[in-house]
Amino acid sequence: MSESKLSPLLGSRELVLHVWPKRDDLLSFDAASTAALVYLQLTLPGQFAVAYCANPDLSPSGQLPFLTHGLYHAASLSSIIAYVRRLHHAHNLDASLTPVQAAQLTARIAHVESVYGDLLNHALYGLQENWLDVTRPTLVSFLPIPQRYYVPSRIRMSHKARLEAAELWDVPEVEEQSEEQRRVVFGRRKKHRHDPDAHHFKKTFGREKVEEKARAFFDVYDRLLGGHQFFLGSDSPTTLDVVFAAHSHILLNLRLPDSIVTSALESYPRLVAHCRAVISAAFPPGSPPPPTIQQSWLSSLRSLIPWPRVPAAPRSNSVLADSPEARRIERRYRLWRWGFIAGSVLATGAYLYFAAIVVIVRNGELAGRIGAATAEADVPDEEPDGEEEGEEGAEHDE
Numbered sequence: 044m045s046e047s048k049l050s051p052l053l054g055s056r057e058l059v060l061h062v063w064p065k066r067d068d069l070l071s072f073d074a075a076s077t078a079a080l081v082y083l084q085l086t087l088p089g090q091f092a093v094a095y096c097a098n099p100d101l102s103p104s105g106q107l108p109f110l111t112h113g114l115y116h117a118a119s120l121s122s123i124i125a126y127v128r129r130l131h132h133a134h135n136l137d138a139s140l141t142p143v144q145a146a147q148l149t150a151r152i153a154h155v156e157s158v159y160g161d162l163l164n165h166a167l168y169g170l171q172e173n174w175l176d177v178t179r180p181t182l183v184s185f186l187p188i189p190q191r192y193y194v195p196s197r198i199r200m201s202h203k204a205r206l207e208a209a210e211l212w213d214v215p216e217v218e219e220q221s222e223e224q225r226r227v228v229f230g231r232r233k234k235h236r237h238d239p240d241a242h243h244f245k246k247t248f249g250r251e252k253v254e255e256k257a258r259a260f261f262d263v264y265d266r267l268l269g270g271h272q273f274f275l276g277s278d279s280p281t282t283l284d285v286v287f288a289a290h291s292h293i294l295l296n297l298r299l300p301d302s303i304v305t306s307a308l309e310s311y312p313r314l315v316a317h318c319r320a321v322i323s324a325a326f327p328p329g330s331p332p333p334p335t336i337q338q339s340w341l342s343s344l345r346s347l348i349p350w351p352r353v354p355a356a357p358r359s360n361s362v363l364a365d366s367p368e369a370r371r372i373e374r375r376y377r378l379w380r381w382g383f384i385a386g387s388v389l390a391t392g393a394y395l396y397f398a399a400i401v402v403i404v405r406n407g408e409l410a411g412r413i414g415a416a417t418a419e420a421d422v423p424d425e426e427p428d429g430e431e432e433g434e435e436g437a438e439h440d441e
Contacts, residue, residue: 058083058091059336060123062108064185065095068296070322072181074163075120076108078289082124083110084325084333085280086133094336097185098194114373120156124282136281144275151274152286158260159290165211165253166294166304168202173299210252250303257307265311272320280321288321 060083062076071077083091102109104118110126117126127133137145167178182195206212264287267274273284280288294305295318309315326332 057112058087059094059111060091060108061094061096061102061111063095064097066181066297069293070326071095072185072293073107074160074290074293077292078286079108079110079120079123080333081289081321081325082136082282082285083127085136085285086127087130089333090132092334092336097182097187098190099198114376120286136279136285139277139279140275140281148275148281148283151283155264155283155287155290158256159287161206161209161211162253162257162260162304163290163293164202165206165209166299166301168199169206169212170299170301170303172301174199176300177297210249211256253303254307257304258310261307261311261314265314268313268317273317280324284317284321285325288318291315291318292322 060079062071062080063073065071069077070080080093096107099105099107102118103116106118108120108123109116109118110123112126115126117123128135137148140148166173168174178199179195182198183191186194203212264274269276271277273280274287275281275283277284291308291314294308295315299305
């Protein structure tokens with residue numbers, strides 16, 4: 044788990060979950076943020092606050108979501124889950140699982156985050172129509188100036204390499220022709236004529252591959268769910284249910300122009316009902332939502348300053364925000380903080396005191412020099428009188 048001291052904007056000892064903002068009926072526009080929000084609502088209901096944040100640069104790891112608790116933070120979904128599990132007052136969602144099921148849980152969660160995450164990112168970032176009509180305008184509406192001009196493209200490019208490796212980056216509208224598709228005519232390069240049939244065939248073949256990949260994934264978890272309401276035959280949502288339902292929640296509640304992945308999901312009614320059951324268990328109808336913390340305009344201004352992210356040394360997993368060691372560390376930093384403030388005040392006072400003395404001394408030296416110059420100017424006027432008196436005395440002697 045990633046743990047370190049809080050940023051200057053986060054000084055509270057309460058649990059604060061920082062997630063991407065929500066849109067329409069979505070809990071959050073990001074699957075990991077949705078999963079973290081649902082997980083905390085099931086394990087710590089009414090004991091945490093939510094801060095909707097659209098600036099990943101505020102996170103210690105540069106990614107959302109992240110959790111802050113006193114002097115510690117937990118970045119990434121897996122770190123948040125691991126941290127919350129160790130809190131003594133948190134409910135363990137996986138307590139009813141057998142040892143074999145608990146051992147398989149981590150592998151299944153990683154499989155869902157990998158495959159289902161790629162399918163969701165393909166729908167949001169890989170398809171040009173969805174990106175232009177839904178994803179990019181949504182991110183722009185979340186972000187302040189000037190982040191809205193460069194952060195959406197940066198987020199999309201961060202998914203490109205992985206989606207290309209998974210053959211899920213399908214944007215034929217903006218593809219550039221390769222060098223082999225060009226020919227030279229009279230020393231000038233000329234592109235081949237665009238073949239609409241070849242383009243249509245390539246696009247159709249790519250969509251079939253995406254659909255096949257989605258159905259293969261949904262088949263596995265539809266069989267795992269079986270006739271139960273939650274995975275692994277549990278009576279209540281497990282961590283696997285939370286992670287899976289978070290991805291389904293976005294696909295089912297976000298209207299996308301190209302809904303190829305959503306259509307594949309909707310063909311499995313049990314998986315659709317599973318998503319609704321998990322969300323209803325976390326947020327029953329009529330229940331109050333978790334309290335929210337409003338981000339100040341300073342967060343946008345602070346993001347323009349290149350604050351360095353120095354990873355903290357790994358600490359023992361037994362160190363919690365409420366432990367004696369954590370309180371001792373917090374007290375030590377409080378003493379350092381007040382000591383720094385007192386030292387700054389003393390240094391400033393000493394500087395002003397000695398600066399005033401220097402000014403007074405310099406003023407005294409200047410007055411002394413002016414008096415000496417005045418005295419020197421008066422001396423030559425008396426010398427001729429002395430000389431005349433000497434000459435008159437000499438003449439009188441003669």
